[in-house]
Amino acid sequence: MRSWRRSEAGFLARAYAWLVVTFRWFVVLGWAVGAVAAAVWLPATIPNADLGGFAPPNSRAIATETASAKAFGFPVLSRTLLVQRDPHGLSEAAQRRVVERAVAVTKGEERDVGDIAAVIPVVNTVGVFPSSSEVGTTALSFVFTKPHTTFGDEVAAAQRFGRVHVNQADDHLVGVTGTVPAQVAQSKILYGRLLLLECATLAVVIGIVALKFRSLIAPFVALLTAAVSYFLAVRVTNYVGGFVRGGVPDELKPLVLALVLGIVTDYAIFFLSSMRTGLDDGADRLTAAKNSAAQTGRIVLVAGLAVAAGSAAMLVAHSGFFRAFGPVLSLSVLVSVVVSVTLLPALLAIFGRALFWPSRPRKARRISVARGAARVLTVRVVAFVLGATCVVGLAVLGADAGRLRLGVSFVAALPSDNPAHEAATAAAAGFAPGIVAPTEVLLQGPAVGNDPVKLTRLARELQGQPGVAGVVSPSALPDEVVRGALVSRTGDAARFLVILDHDPLGPRAISDLERLSATMPSLLQRAGLGGAQHGVAGDTAVAGELVAATNADLRRIAIAVLAVNLLLLMVFLRAVVAPVLLLGCSLLALAASLGCLTLLFQDRLGHEGVAFYVPFAASVLLLSLGSDYNIYGVGHVWTRARHTTLRKAIAERVPETSGAITAAGITLAASFGMLALVPLRQFRELAFVMALGVLIDALVVRSVLVPALLSVLGGLSAWPRRLRGAEGGSAPAGAPSTATGPGT
Template identity: 25%
Template sequence: MLQRLAAVFTGKISRWVTLAVWIALAMLLTFALPSANENVQNNAENLPDASPSIAADHMLQQYFPDSSGVPALLVLQREGGLTDTDLQAIQALTEQLTNQTLPAQESVIPLHLMPPVALQSIISEDGSTILVPIAFAQETETDVLKENLSFIKGWLQEHTGSDIFAADIGDGLTARFTGPVGIAVDATDLFLDADIILLIATVLLVLLLLLMIYRSPLLAIIPLIGVGFAYLVTSPILGWMAAQGWISIDSQSISIMTVLLFGAGTDYCLFLITRYRDELMHERGTRSALIQAFKGSSGAIAMSGFTVVIALLALLLAQYGSSHRFAIPFSLSIFIMGLASLTLVPALLAILGRASFYPFVPRTEEMERERAARLNRPVKPRQEAHKLWKKIGGFVTEKPWTVIVTSMIVLLTLGAFATQTQYKYDLLSSFPADMESREGFKLIGEAYSQGELAPLTVITKGLDEAALQSTIELVKDDALVDHVTEATVSAIDASYSSFKIVLEIDPYSLEAMDYIGTLQQQLDSIAGDSSYWIAGQTSEQYDTQQLTIRDNVIIMPTVVVLIVLLLLVYLRSIIATIYLVVTVLISFAASLGLGWIILHVGLGYDAIQAAIPLYAFVFLIALGEDYNIFMISGIWKKAKHMPLKQAIREGVGETGAVISSAGLILAGTFFVLCQMPITILVQFGVITGIGVLIDTFIVRPFLVPAITQVCGRWAFWPSKLKLQAEKRSEQ
């Protein structure tokens, strides 16, 4: 069947038809459907409506519409103290925004109506800083928010006569936008040109690595053509699905999808190309060599791709929005890349033939003699293929216990450091230090309580005045609370009241998130039959933490179970499935531990984003099994007609080169994420790239073959290969 399938894509006419179909499909989808980047939604909600913090926001909007909305915090500071001219400009701004509201603007404090005494009360104690909240409607498009902030910046610069938002203006008036709106706008700006930069960097890196590995310009371009067509097909499909409202995609998922396409896609192409090159050393006919290469590698490629697709689809079980949004783009891109590697790439290789490998063209021994005679040159002795990796295979089979013990000591030691990893849940800390919203937060923390950046709002229902006052006094006494505002009664329903809590600590810190649990206990103790809700950024982060824990507990085991089932179907061996999965899990722990050492000790991060372990787990487990499947399938095939020890030695020798090349390229593409300006991608790139290298150079060539050698014929149990191995051992 595989031979017939290969013939479909490699025939004299059908190869050109295959290429034409891909070109037509890419052009049709590109021109007929919107691209993924046209339907990016960077402000999509990450928390479901059932989350307590989201329910609290809805209550706030319903019963306290004047205090609802998403705030943009405008902070203005002059080191020597704000002047009367500064205050007049600020008052003029609030008058402008009151008389002519901006799109989606809900409220602004009318500073222009405040008497001087009241105005002084909202200025910092040292007189240097003032904070002006400007609220916008929930779920306003980021582009609209950005235009609004740009208008305010232009207006202030015009009325103050200087660029007060410049990076460094000395002792003059300084202004910064921060808060939820400022953070959202900065997050979008970080990705404005990042996709193009990431794409260029990834293409150049893959091209350079392919040239170093194969030293053939044409061969380096072929995988990139396959990846390019896969991207051209994937992007409009995702854009159309997003336009229909079936899925939502963000810039972060598009960036990682690009990396995944180039890394995993190039790997699949290399699996076929390497086998094709080996076959050309023994087959005179290029088409017959290609058919044999397809027959020998297509099953592993298809199974590898299917494993990754299924593992990534498990992210659909995530309730946290960002994780859930990854599932479709990632799995669809790998599925389409798998199709391209099994149809388009064979067609391209068939079209180019041996010229694909120019100037180092692989030929049979007979062809080499004919060429030497034609050029009147001596025949060069043929070097043994995969010499280094065959030596490694020999060492592993001769000293398997040494390899197992050494590898496990290294991996478990690194894995122990994973338990020391610290996590954070806020977006602000992932920004560069010179981003406007982060600088604004710093200004607020220096002049006011840091909690002013994101105060908590408690909404109560059914508390009488005495109980409400007792609740406020109870909350005030907590050491983490800077101050609590007076209660406000809803004008819509008098049974609802609210008050704000301004923390003394960073509202985005883990300590502030832990305070939510304390606050819930305090409110429970006094609530009785009444109800309460807690709104605010800290409350949302607390819900994010709980959802992250829930998603990890559900998705990680699900991925493991799915991969176990796939391996059982493909290998028909319980023993091999067990140790293949266990080694990948140990490799993941080692990756997380070594990644934490590099990020914390080497790069100075005090914590990593809490979503990273789940992302890294899904990628590393799925991609790690990719290499397992490719190597073990080679060993299994050889074990059908030779002793297991020899099969392992030759299997490692033949697959070691391609797996190491593929691993270097895949790790390199993930490391490209390190040049992105947002630290969650830097951290993800470091941990995942390290994980791929550990899989490539420790687990796959050493640990897995050594365990297979120790297990002997039981590695095949209960498949028929075990019986065949027993018969050969008896003979």
Template identity: 25%
Template structure:
């Protein structure tokens, strides 16, 4: 009789000799890679662009670089503030700092305005209308790395310290001069610092959480450590390999992606380990020889583990189709990491389990009846067999198969009700809103926002080509009801027909209304040009508002491409594995429903409970990719058990019930661990990760406790043999 491929594989990697060869090879591989290649966390973050070069705002910036060159560099904005109004002593301190910067430039400083030579009264004219705030720039070399910018800022901070200026704490104190560092340089340094500090904390918190949960679930010290060892060995290959790729420019290292990848690997990796451990323990109750038991366990669970991993790998790989840079930078690390984690669960873990044998489960050692009797005779007292009780899972399985329509109605209404909150979600594309409120760059921005008019925060730059006609659009632009002010036009350096108008909006330039003004001002400006005789007028919009509008449209484009693609690919995988069109359809629909419910529930928690006004615009796509891929993981593992039961000839209801029973505890454990690891992101001071962690954790819990044990088995029961159509099991009575 021909052996099952995974049974053969089990005999290779988990035989008496093969176990040591397998483990030794992997440990040696980790050692070699760790000593010869850089770890991914040690590679410098490239700060790659998120918008493609073809984005309208990028094209506009290229025109500005050519026609209106400004070689001053990247600005660090120094935001000075005194609650009861800046005084002459404050202005003198500002001038003292700038005089020092002129004499002794800091690292990579390219330019400082000659503020030390300006009379204090003239400097005061640049302050806010209420006289409490002024913004002064220091420019740095555009080619400077984040590390060099950080050194330059630290040098400035040392000089500021000598001037007795307050840079932290409550800036509303009336009797002190406050300073905050913002602008592109301040934001870049703060962003890098956030992720730099988050890496170790995230790794430590994730490992500790998984360890505690494993001990609580299995109450076995060794069994808690073995999955973590397996994940650690996988990470030992993944991290230096990704570091090598990043160092050679094959991928762009993204600190945010690396942080989330750590969580995903420990969560998903532990899940794959639990799937095999659970099946191995079950087989050890009926087979004496641990090596033979592993072959059977691999045969019965290897296919589901491989399919689960491939589902996640393919799902995450679809991010490579994105135009948005951050999505693209996630694709390779995530899909590669999960692929290696799946391989580890099928290669290293079996070897480790047979090395430890039944001792791994101590003190709840699984024994066959024969072994239990032999041990009882040896020690002279009865030996208890530690069989899983499955009491709760059995009750759930029986209830679901007895009242499937009730289960379907209640779960669909509940999940659908939560999903109705998704249209109410507000989105933001502002990076600063993701920073902690007490971070210097965000506090500086808040001071500017509170003390200057909204449009002055980030003026729009409207660029037009007059095609040789005598045109001045300042007055026409000023008449638009959403425009606060317009400066006199600048004329292009190389092409005198190119004009640039700096426009301030009446609304916050980062608000949804501000973003929607980009297509509106483009349309209105084209109309003005046509009225003045310029046909087929070219209008380009630059500035922060235009960039964020392009970010919004780029993400919307990526959602329209990636979401259908991941559904189609996962559906194809499911069909190949299950040979059932019907099952493929309802398995995909259930996770999509679960995603909608998770997004709605996440908004309820974030907005109505935590007071968040808007979530980051990238969250829906990230959550969709992760929840659909990971949610299908659990469906595959449970549905595989139902299919196996039917192949063994069990009646449909019994096959479904037993499927719920035998996968209930392991999927519940896996779901709790995976949700817990994503919830760890909620402890970080980075709002985008907090929001992503909360939404994803909620979605995983819904898959674990509603979709997998209730909705999917209920649908399978109602559909009966049509759940297997058109496969072989459809014809089975």
């Protein structure tokens, strides 16, 4: 008999099962009331975050920018700009109006400018940008807004300024761009696709569950549980997100959607598979529901805690960006687990056999064939060959993971037909890619700005550095503009604008700026300014600090996630060797996924790198979700091995659990794959690596590699524990035992 035997569940598991089945109608009513209460009292939205809000603590780039604004009385860096461009050359009148408009705004003579406080004009004429790719074709108006202006209002003001004041035929206005307009554009795209993403993900959930169980009712149960979990998870995390310093990244919203709908559907498949097994073995509706809850509920609980604890490990990060990830993802998972282990068993008890209508009970022949294949897998020679093949294959794919480069995607991540992307492309064509986000070099020291010869010498040194396309220096502008703008009126500070020749937030520009920062002391010495203090500011500098913090946090959090998952596996399985082995397999699968991400996006598609948080989030989630499948699959094998040999336990339980793990893996992979519907580069990177990682884990690691390695190691995998079945080797299949199973 293949039912989940009563002897395989402890007292607490049986008590929990009795409660949720007996009070099933109260459980359903309770969650309905909870959803209504959440809709009334918990917030529907949360404050969003920006790049600066998640800069590392004590950011030198932000400190330099603050010092510059204090020394000069105003900042020189703007994150929003209007672009005018005519490839055949802007007319002299159009170029003159660019400057006249800027002067009028700064003097307060231009009306209807909204929140705009000042405008700085830049035209690619001879002398200002010696390295400009063109001359007289492109004009930029860098916009500065009043304090406390929101990103949305800043972009709206710049767009209105363009419509009202840059509207003559020969102005050739392309649009508004910069890191702020790019972030606003990304948010609009994200929210515009969120409904489609939700509907598509739910449709995938319904389709996969319907195909798995050949039923019309089972998908409804999975859908209802997933919908309740997602709604409550969003409201709870919105409430908590209000206490997160700097806000919560927009990127978390679709990630929470994919994670919650994916794992809840996984848990639904686990419960439904167990329920169907009990019904096929002749149990009545309530008995089958209790057995399913007792056996699967504890496994889902521990598996969910593994995912939640792994996500919570992000709290050890120094970067605020990742500290925001931790509580939001962890709470989302915890809410999903609580809903799943209560609402699902209650619905199983209510619907009973109707869950699987119109399908008929399964024939034992299918299981017999699967068990036959599993017995072959447990032959040590076969297991060794298959295990070695999987290890070598995953290692080969993972070899390229070390070449992964990290950057920050704003403008480059937008679709090519987005107005902000088009304007940035036009600006780069007239100047250089880095013009969209220039880098500021600040010098401070007694009379540092009073020697134009030395400042000119430093400008030439900066211009000659690798990756530098141009430099705006005091010597490049008229004296009446320089004094007060690039040289402080006291002469104790001077600043340069450095234009990089790559995407200013990409890996190459970040690397170029790091090299420039490292060589600054020697450049100052050669220019005769060795006594001056220097600093670097701008979005490239902030992005570099963020990437560096990410690399440091990744190591720190990887240790925390591995330790948490190892501890949970050791407690649940009551062993040491098997948990270490299982985590090793998860690491192989993760490395293979990141290696394929490198091969596709960097080598095949030619991207400079990937968004800095993509490998970070993928690492945490894939390791935690791997433990999720470990607990479900190996937990059943471990429990059965208390009554028979490990080889027989693998042969019996792998066919019964691998189908559920495969269906769950496909569902979760499809859920993450739906992120590709958001036409932003970072979401397609995340969709690819998560979907591939889950499929590798479910189809290769848990279905082939783990059973093969357990078969090769035999009873040694349970060390220091000895499995009861390994002692006698011939215990009757249904023999009861007073021993408790893992996790009971």
